[in-house]
Amino acid sequence: MVIGTGRREVVVRSSLRARVLVVLVVNAGDLVSRECLVDEVWPSDPPAGAVGSLHAHVSRLRGDLARWGVGDRIDIAAEQGGYRLRMTGVGLDVEDYEGLAATAHRRRRTAAGEVPELARAALRLWRGEPFEGLELGLRGHLARARLQESRMALFEALVDTALTSGRHQDVVAELRELTMVFPFREKFHEQLMVALYRCGRQVEAVQAFHGHRERISRELGLEPSPALRRRMTEILRHDPALWQAG
Incomplete structure (x- = not known):
């Protein structure tokens, strides 16, 4: 996690205080109970006096924020039952x-x-x-x-929009990368198959299906979903539905 101070960037290193900061950031502006923070910092075996230890970590975290030059803009307020992260002029x-x-x-x-x-x-x-x-x-x-x-859902929406608007050529390279980075996200494989088919590259579309099938069979012992198998059948049959997919 990185905090930009305007003059430099501070990389927050792993520590118990960092766990506290993550929960407060994710819930910025909301009250986070002490019980929630104790569970986050010590998930399985909280020490005796965990609430007091938590208070000490929060105090040190305030010192960290001041040392990083953002203590006047990022405040951890102690309130009844918990803590609230307040930010002023910080996005x-x-x-x-x-x-x-x-x-x-x-x-x-x-x-x-x-x-x-x-x-x-x-x-x-x-x-x-x-x-x-x-x-x-x-x-x-x-x-x-x-x-x-x-x-990943945003990538899917971005590609679907491109396919719907007929820009299938523009997304082939990106889909190749997405299927490598997220090999078990089946939607990306389906989108790649459709894009390749629309580009007149039916053989590569079929190869994309079999490559995915072989990998999940080898690594997970699974077969492609019924939806992906139907898409493969459409490609083999030159189904007009492939031009409505997106």
């Missing part, structure tokens, strides 16, 4: 990303032409994995998984 990439992603998904129904710009703007905010390098508790892992799922 969170995660909030900006989620706002752009939500707008992109809404525009698919009303103004599809705006989706690529919105989606690309959201995806540019990604710099590595969420909370990279940090040892996370349960809520941190859940937040990371939610953001990763959101990112």
Whole structure:
């Protein structure tokens, strides 16, 4: 996790205090109970006096924020039952990303032409994995998984929009990369097959299916889903439905 101070960027290293900060950031502006934070910092075996230890970690975290030059803009307020992260004049990439992603998904129904710009703007905010390098508790892992799922869904929406608008040639290279980075995300394989077919590359579309099938059979002992097998059948039959997919 990186905090930009305006003059430099501070990389937050893995520590118990970092676990506290992650939960507060994910719930910025909301009251987070002490019980929630104790569970996050010590998920299986909280020490005796865990609440007091938590208070000490929060105190040190306030000192960290001051040392990083953002203590006047990022405040951890102690309130009845918990803590609240308050920020003044500070933006969170995660909030900006989620706002752009939500707008992109809404525009698919009303103004599809705006989706690529919105989606690309959201995806540019990604710099590595969420909370990279940090040892996370349960809520941190859940937040990371939610953001990763959101990112993949945004890629899917971006490609679907391109396919719907007839820009299949523009997404083949990106889909090749996506199927390598996310090999078990079947939607990307389906989109790649459709894009290749529309580009007149039926053989490569068939090869893409069999490559995916062989990998999941070898590594997971699974077969492609019925939906992907139907798409393969459409490709073999030159089904006109392939030109409506997207």
